Each structure stands twice: as C-alpha cells, then as structure tokens.
Amino acid sequence: MSGLRILVPVKRVIDYAIKPRINKAQTGVETAGVKHSLNPFDELSIEEAIRLRERKGPIKVEDILALSAGGPKTPDVLRTAMAMGADRAFHIDVPEKGDAGLEPLTIAKMLQAVVKEQNVNLVLLGKQAIDGDQGQTGQMLAGLLGWPQATQASKIEIKDEAGTIEVTHEVDGGVETLRTKLPMVITTDLRLNEPRYASLPNIMKAKKKPLEKKTLADLGVEDVRKLKTVKVTEPPPRKGGGKVEDVDGLIAKLKELGAL
Amino acid sequence: MGPRIYSHDTPVQFYSEIKKRQEVSTKTERGRSRVLGIIRTPPPAWRRARVPRPSLAIRTVQSITPLTVRTFSASSTRSDSRQIKFTSDAYPNLKRDPKFAEISAEDVTYFKELLGSQSAVIDGVTTDAKDDIEPFNSDWMRKYRGHTRLVLKPKNAEEVSKVLKYCNDHKLAVVPQGGNTGLVGGSVPVFDEIVVNTSRMNQIHSFDAATGVLVADAGVILEAADQYLAERGYLFPLDLGAKGSCQIGGNVSTNAGGLRLLRYGSLHGSVLGLQAVLPDGTIVDALSTLRKNNTGYDLKQLFIGAEGTIGLVTAVSIQCPPRPKAVNVAYFGLESFDQVQKAFLAAKGQLSEILSAFELMDGGSQKMVIEATGNKHPLEGEYPFYCLVETSGSNAEHDMAKLESFLESVMSDGIVADGVLAQDETQFQALWRWREGITESLSHLGGTYKYDVSIPLSDLYLLVEDCKARLTEKGLVGDDESFPVRAVVGYGHMGDSNLHLNVAVRQYSKEVEKAIEPWVYEWIQKRHGSISAEHGLGVAKREFIGYSQNETMVKLMKQLKNLYDPNGIMNPYKYI
Numbered sequence: 099m100s101g102l103r104i105l106v107p108v109k110r111v112i113d114y115a116i117k118p119r120i121n122k123a124q125t126g127v128e129t130a131g132v133k134h135s136l137n138p139f140d141e142l143s144i145e146e147a148i149r150l151r152e153r154k155g156p157i158k159v160e161d162i163l164a165l166s167a168g169g170p171k172t173p174d175v176l177r178t179a180m181a182m183g184a185d186r187a188f189h190i191d192v193p194e195k196g197d198a199g200l201e202p203l204t205i206a207k208m209l210q211a212v213v214k215e216q217n218v219n220l221v222l223l224g225k226q227a228i229d230g231d232q233g234q235t236g237q238m239l240a241g242l243l244g245w246p247q248a249t250q251a252s253k254i255e256i257k258d259e260a261g262t263i264e265v266t267h268e269v270d271g272g273v274e275t276l277r278t279k280l281p282m283v284i285t286t287d288l289r290l291n292e293p294r295y296a297s298l299p300n301i302m303k304a305k306k307k308p309l310e311k312k313t314l315a316d317l318g319v320e321d322v323r324k325l326k327t328v329k330v331t332e333p334p335p336r337k338g339g340g341k342v343e344d345v346d347g348l349i350a351k352l353k354e355l356g357a358l
Numbered sequence: 359m360g361p362r363i364y365s366h367d368t369p370v371q372f373y374s375e376i377k378k379r380q381e382v383s384t385k386t387e388r389g390r391s392r393v394l395g396i397i398r399t400p401p402p403a404w405r406r407a408r409v410p411r412p413s414l415a416i417r418t419v420q421s422i423t424p425l426t427v428r429t430f431s432a433s434s435t436r437s438d439s440r441q442i443k444f445t446s447d448a449y450p451n452l453k454r455d456p457k458f459a460e461i462s463a464e465d466v467t468y469f470k471e472l473l474g475s476q477s478a479v480i481d482g483v484t485t486d487a488k489d490d491i492e493p494f495n496s497d498w499m500r501k502y503r504g505h506t507r508l509v510l511k512p513k514n515a516e517e518v519s520k521v522l523k524y525c526n527d528h529k530l531a532v533v534p535q536g537g538n539t540g541l542v543g544g545s546v547p548v549f550d551e552i553v554v555n556t557s558r559m560n561q562i563h564s565f566d567a568a569t570g571v572l573v574a575d576a577g578v579i580l581e582a583a584d585q586y587l588a589e590r591g592y593l594f595p596l597d598l599g600a601k602g603s604c605q606i607g608g609n610v611s612t613n614a615g616g617l618r619l620l621r622y623g624s625l626h627g628s629v630l631g632l633q634a635v636l637p638d639g640t641i642v643d644a645l646s647t648l649r650k651n652n653t654g655y656d657l658k659q660l661f662i663g664a665e666g667t668i669g670l671v672t673a674v675s676i677q678c679p680p681r682p683k684a685v686n687v688a689y690f691g692l693e694s695f696d697q698v699q700k701a702f703l704a705a706k707g708q709l710s711e712i713l714s715a716f717e718l719m720d721g722g723s724q725k726m727v728i729e730a731t732g733n734k735h736p737l738e739g740e741y742p743f744y745c746l747v748e749t750s751g752s753n754a755e756h757d758m759a760k761l762e763s764f765l766e767s768v769m770s771d772g773i774v775a776d777g778v779l780a781q782d783e784t785q786f787q788a789l790w791r792w793r794e795g796i797t798e799s800l801s802h803l804g805g806t807y808k809y810d811v812s813i814p815l816s817d818l819y820l821l822v823e824d825c826k827a828r829l830t831e832k833g834l835v836g837d838d839e840s841f842p843v844r845a846v847v848g849y850g851h852m853g854d855s856n857l858h859l860n861v862a863v864r865q866y867s868k869e870v871e872k873a874i875e876p877w878v879y880e881w882i883q884k885r886h887g888s889i890s891a892e893h894g895l896g897v898a899k900r901e902f903i904g905y906s907q908n909e910t911m912v913k914l915m916k917q918l919k920n921l922y923d924p925n926g927i928m929n930p931y932k933y934i
Contacts, residue, residue, distance in 0.1 A: 115783030135782030
C-alpha cells in the first residue's frame, strides 16, 4: 500500500451538554440559538485519524480529509476538525430546511462519490450522530462500496504494509477482535480514544488549511427523502414530588400513601 | 441544612466529562447492559450539588499527627473522621463573655411558642439533640466548632425581629447563619450562642423582567436564585464554588466576591436594597429596587460584608444582568508572571466588554490537580504559569471574532506560549475545573494553610515566590515525607488582584505556622494590600485586622457596632 488516505465524515449537532428542546410545531428539535459542536463520535474519528498518523505505523498517513454536509455554519466544525489535525475539508452545502436533513442513504451515496473521487482507502465514521441516532451511514457506505467494515471500534491497529488491519470492539461479555485488509470502513465508539483540545497555534493554522465547498450535484447525488417525520414529542414530564415540612410530616405522608 | 460545601473558589466537577461521555453512551446504547469498558464509575447525584468528593482516582493517605497548634488562618480541609476541635480550645485566648446569659428552659419555651412549627426549633437545652445540632455547630472545613444548644429557624423578618428582641432583652448571644459555607468560621458559634439559621426564609418575592431586579429572601440558595433567573434570561451577578449550598443573605453579609466579580462588580454595587433586623428588633426596610436613590446615608452598605455583627439580613434586592448567550473559554500556558500581566492587559484591551473572567494558576497548583485527579493536562508542555480567560457576550460570532483576534495577537507577540480554546460545552467545563478544582485537590493531598489576599497586581505573585523562598530557606519544603511542606502554590482572581496563597502541608506544625505568620501579614501590610480579600474576618482573621485597617478605621467600626448592637449580642468573638 502506498499510503493511507483517510476520509472522516463529521456532523454539526447540538452540543451534547445542552438539553435539546422540541419545537412548538412538534416537527423537530429547536436549533436556533442553541450551542452546536462536533458530534462526539466524530471527534473520536478525527482523533483516531491523527493518532494513526502520529503512531508512524507500517503505512504512512498521506491525507486526512474531513467532510460535513449542512448549512452555512457547517464550516465551524470543519475548522475544529482541522484545528485538531485534519489536513483539509469538504463542505457539502445543503440548504437548511428546518427538517432532519439528509437521510443516511443519501449521505452514504455522497460519501461513496467522495471516496472514488479522492481515492480514499479508509473511512472513519462515528458510529452515529447524537441528534438523529440512526447509526446507518457507515454500514450503508460499506455496502455501497463493497468494502469490509468493522463497527463500534474500541481499538484500531495497522499490522503491516500490506494493509492488514485489526479492529477491536466491545461486545456483551468481552471484546471481539476482527482482522481485514484495506480498503475498509470503520465506525468508532467511546472507548477508542480521548480527543485532544484544539491548541491555539493549530486553530490559527486551521484557518489556512483548504476548505472546499461542494454541492450534492457536484457529486452526482440527489437529495431523496423516503421518510417523513410525523411528530416529535418529549417524554412525559416527571410528576413533581410534594414537600413535607418535617419528619412527622414525612411519616404522615408515607402512611397516607400506604408505604408504612 | 443542605450538604455543606465549598469555598469561594471551588465548584468541583471532576467527573463531569466522564459523565457527559457516559450520557452519550447511555443515550446510544440504551437497554444494553454494559459489563465492561467502564473503568470509572459514574458520578453520583452529589456531583450536581458540588459536594466535596469522598474519593478520587489517586489518593494519598496521610497519617496526620494530632493537631497541637492553633490553626487560625489556615484551613484544615482533611477528611479524617476525628472530632472537630472546639474553636474555644483552638483559640484559648477567647473566653466566654460572662455578660451573656445562659439559655434557660423558659427561653426555649418562648421560642417554641413564637416559631410554632416543630422544625423551627432544634432544642438541645431541654432535650438531647446533640446529633441534630452538630451540623449547625461546625463548618464544612471541619475547622471550627461551637457549643450551641439551640438552633432557631424563623420563617420571616417578623419572627427574626421577635427572636432578636427577646435575645437582646435577655442578653442572649446570637450567630446568624446561612448556608454555613464560609472559610473563616464566621457562621458557627464559638460558645453557646444561639444559631439563627435563615434556611426557612427561602421565597423569591419578585422579579422585574424589564429592569432585572430580583427581590428574594436571605435564605434562597444562590444556585436556586440563578436557576430562577436563567429561566427568565437573566443571571445572578455572583458565582462561586459554594453556590449549591450558600445562601444569598450570607453572600451579602460576607460581601462574597467569586469568579465573575471582574465582570459584574462587587455586591456593594449590585445590591440595590435589603431588609435587615437590628438586635433591638427594629426591621430595617431598605428593600429598594431603585438604581438611583440619593436620599441620605446609604445605610444598606453597612450590612454588606458586616458578617451579621450589627443586624441580620432577611431579604435582598439585587440588580441582575441579562444572561450571556455566548460563553467561551481559553486556557493559556505562559513563561513568566510578566507575560501573565501582559496577557491580562491585552485581554482587557481587546476583549474589554466581553471579558468575564481572568484567572491565574501557577504551575505548582496545576501539578497538584494532576496529582489528585489523574486527569491529563490540556497543554502538552509544562509552564510556570497558566491563565484561564472567559468571555461572555450576546452574539457568538462577534465574540468569537474578537476572541480569535485577541488569541492571534497574544500568540504572535509571544505573550502566550501555548494554549487551547474550548470547542464544546464539555471542554468548557473541563477547562474551568483546572482552576476550580485546585482547592479540592489540595485538600485531598493533605492540609493547607490558606491566605486570601489582595495585593497590587505587579507584586501579586511575588508573595508566593517570597513565601516559597522563605520556607525553603528554613528547610521546610521538600519532595519526601520528611518535609512538612509539600508545596507553596498560588492562584486566584487575577482580574481582581486577588491571590490565594496556599501552603500545602503533609501535616500541620507550629514550625510551619510560625514561619508564615505573621510574616505574611507584614508582607501584605508593606504593600498596602488586604489580608482578607473576599473571605472576610470571622474568627480566623479577627486579630489581624490591624494589618489592613488603621486605628481610626477600627475605632469607627467599633463605634458603629456599639451604636447598633449596644449589648454586643450579634455574632460575638468575631469580626472586630
């Protein structure tokens, strides 16, 4: 193998420390004015790509390409990815329509086109995005490409120059180690690594790294929607407890409820 | 009493990052039992309440020799289960003032009738209520402990008025107490003073969405007030580590400073009015919601920072700013204190209106956090100084543009050697913990002599260097167990010229104490600094007030005290 050309698709999602709220029309989650950041699983993918480079394994990492599809704020997460260490980025411009966005199959087809065009031989994806929770893109992409795939990776090792890769993932009751050969698709899970902070010098450098804007049409992909979101609702609210003044009140209350 | 918590500079959430990760994990793997992989246990519910953690990843178990010295001005934050020493034993020169009456059964009967509800009186006079009373008798640092036998929890100012009037008439001494999170022993009794606890006065009276003025009872917990305001798009203009337990009446009475004083100013500015009860029962109703009111002496200021020595604050009216929509945090490594000062100037100049915190941490303090938590430091290299810069504003894009140009300038001018910028909420909180987690980390590694001082900015860190040199010269500092001092570290609110000098010790000793005091106070006096910037006087700093206030000032203060509290029943043995 000449070198690793890694594609890392990422998604801009509502920050996972923020509690999402359903919009009034119950058609989706309120996104306006809400803090967004890089999907945490994608952060792991970026970090792993950089570590593969830093580890100086049997195959040199030639290119790390970060890619994201979305509206005008999408470049924010691509800059973060480049500040962490990705070499360049593609922004696939998809106008925001206030819906759930592209469906996994469309994204997989889009990624398939990029893989071909950019001569990619390893795709590292987060196992899912924390907003849609669909977890399908990696698998569909592997299917479309006819490549081997390893999902929910907790450890990735390049074994030799021929492109043998071992991927470990957690299963109920233990861990499972898989071996295959490049090219391949890997989806990442929480225990894979601990993503780094974007350092100031790298944030500055990231501004100068190439960020190309493309459209779905450029890649020959159509935005087909096969699903319609009928309704989004919040879980039933927790019934608030009552307050008692003192221990006697508590005992009385417990008796009233038949607990004593 | 809620769980008792932390000082002005210690909201500690070491595990929050892991927690966040596990939330992601739970979210995406629901229904699946995970038998492996999770090495670290999830944080229990007390994480939210910011209670001192019972255990950390790495824990140095120390045998601490029994305390034979007075430990004033030094907090002994250890987790041993020994009984807390009585303040009266630790300060043998404090004697119970014989002018105060002993509490009698009749007094208790009066209070029970007055306050009605059973939970309003904890009676250790006529019954054995030792266990119930103990939390009110001691502080969270396990450093101060009194002998009170009676705790009263009035529900409103009228009840407070009747309680204080009765106490004044019968010469019964009183300790006002809020969340009891102070660091200088101001809120716990020394002898048998009656504890008047404000926790049952916890109603929010009003909030004006146009002016941002909040009127609330003294016993409202700071975090509850802030959450109430958050729902309305506003912010409480004070934030500190103890916010989950401390009460706003106590905050006002101690003039608490905290993390964002740089941005929102002191309580002397943001408190618009208050209601307080004088010892003779007079209810001082100065609960104004006006920003401007130049009619006579501004008497409310007397109660702010008075530590309950002339009256008991029962309600507060406070000006609250709109809650910032965009908050960013950067963490720097710097090569010298000179560079830190340059970075501060640059931050003030370029970030001006969005700068909301500029915190200093020295290399030693960060090493302590690493040692106690085992967390990976955000920067690759080691630096003698670190800073945390926070911006808060109304427009994320504008703020980011300003912040980036600031970062670019400090990097290209070589002021900052390295740094990181939080990319998401989790990193934001993780970076703050490198500042906020210092106190807790130190407490896990042994004892700490703490000094909360205000010094002109240019000399701010010199105190740490001089102190380190002094203790090293005396052969007290070293890496192995034979040296009493583990490290001399400094950190604090750079933006407010407020330094926390901490001497981390393996064990408390007279030798170390003598080497530090009164040298440290003299050092501060020479530079016209303050021996207590934000922690107050209480029992701990009472006798040292002379280092920061001249005789005339102290005399005037005593006149004031005698005017409003002629019998001296309010929080005796403390303050001045």
